[in-house]
Amino acid sequence: MDPTDALQEALAAEHAVIWGYGVVGAAAADNILDRVRAAEQVHRARRSDTAARLHEAGAAPVEPEAAYELPFDVVDPPTALQLAVELESGCAAAWRYVLGQTDDAELRGVALAALTACAVQATRWRRTAGISPATVAFPGQ
Amino acid sequence: MAAALTRRRFLGCGGVLLVGACTGGTGPAAPTSSAPPPPPDPLLALLEEREGLLAAYEATGTAHPDLIGRVQPLQSQTAEHVTALRLALALPTATSTSSAGSSSTPASKGGSTSGPAVPADPAAALAELRSAVQASGSAAESVCVSTTAERAPLVGSLAAASACHALMLS
Numbered sequence: 687m688d689p690t691d692a693l694q695e696a697l698a699a700e701h702a703v704i705w706g707y708g709v710v711g712a713a714a715a716d717n718i719l720d721r722v723r724a725a726e727q728v729h730r731a732r733r734s735d736t737a738a739r740l741h742e743a744g745a746a747p748v749e750p751e752a753a754y755e756l757p758f759d760v761v762d763p764p765t766a767l768q769l770a771v772e773l774e775s776g777c778a779a780a781w782r783y784v785l786g787q788t789d790d791a792e793l794r795g796v797a798l799a800a801l802t803a804c805a806v807q808a809t810r811w812r813r814t815a816g817i818s819p820a821t822v823a824f825p826g827q
Numbered sequence: 828m829a830a831a832l833t834r835r836r837f838l839g840c841g842g843v844l845l846v847g848a849c850t851g852g853t854g855p856a857a858p859t860s861s862a863p864p865p866p867p868d869p870l871l872a873l874l875e876e877r878e879g880l881l882a883a884y885e886a887t888g889t890a891h892p893d894l895i896g897r898v899q900p901l902q903s904q905t906a907e908h909v910t911a912l913r914l915a916l917a918l919p920t921a922t923s924t925s926s927a928g929s930s931s932t933p934a935s936k937g938g939s940t941s942g943p944a945v946p947a948d949p950a951a952a953l954a955e956l957r958s959a960v961q962a963s964g965s966a967a968e969s970v971c972v973s974t975t976a977e978r979a980p981l982v983g984s985l986a987a988a989s990a991c992h993a994l995m996l997s
Contacts, residue, residue, distance in 0.1 A: 820991075826980070
């Protein structure tokens with residue numbers, strides 16, 4: 687069972703999230719900018735770890751795209767929060783996929799930690815946005 | 828209690844007879860399957876925990892109607908977890924919440940969950956739910972790391988959901 691492709695997808699998802707948080711930060715309310723930056727930092731750290739892991743496995747880590755298509759126009763604080771939720775949900779899905787592509791307990795642990803962190807951050811953003819319920823039954827599905 | 832035990836033993840004997848019949852021996856279907864029974868499926872423990880959680884959510888909502896708005900979404904998502912686990916275990920999915928006690932009899936022997944008692948203080952009631960949710964999340968984490976690749980995504984989602992539910996209870 688070779689998790690390389692799934693890890694590449696997870697890395698691509700991390701690239702997209704980091705790009706997306708730039709868009710979020712440009713439209714978000716001032717009082718949440720610190721939280722936006724903190725969330726982005728989490729993904730930058732995970733992106734480095736994931737790229738390093740792929741490198742060690744002898745694979746060339748995928749590069750980020752120059753730009754990404756947004757699922758909707760991000761023009762104000764509410765749409766910024768909505769995008770933040772989308773970013774974390776998409777990233778959760780990528781890491782959930784890794785779980786099913788490896789039997790390695792250590793990598794499972796890494797992927798589960800990432801899935802959980804994305805799901806919790808999505809929940810925080812939904813709560814900030816006043817979206818109810820703030821949780822989903824099966825994060826990443 | 829005695830009746831349940833008797834029935835279980837009887838079912839057990841039936842199972843052995845059935846195995847003997849299936850393996851096709853014409854002689855007395857005696858000790859062909861004397862091997863120890865396989866260990867219980869780890870998903871069963873996760874199922875029992877989440878059935879217990881459902882009962883705790885229900886009891887909390889009954890004792891503290893003011894908390895229903897906060898607890899209800901978590902309760903219905905936990906009900907979805909129970910359904911998904913029963914599907915993964917190939918168990919019937921139509922369960923009434925009140926039957927949770929009987930299905931988890933083996934696990935709750937001597938346990939502290941004799942019909943979930945709810946603290947009178949709402950904050951304490953939420954804290955109790957939170958620690959139960961965290962415990963079920965930790966259990967799912969352990970299973971996620973060691974289970975089959977086929978099951979790992981579902982169990983991982985359960986673990987992640989628990990972390991989110993715990994956040995909403997704090």
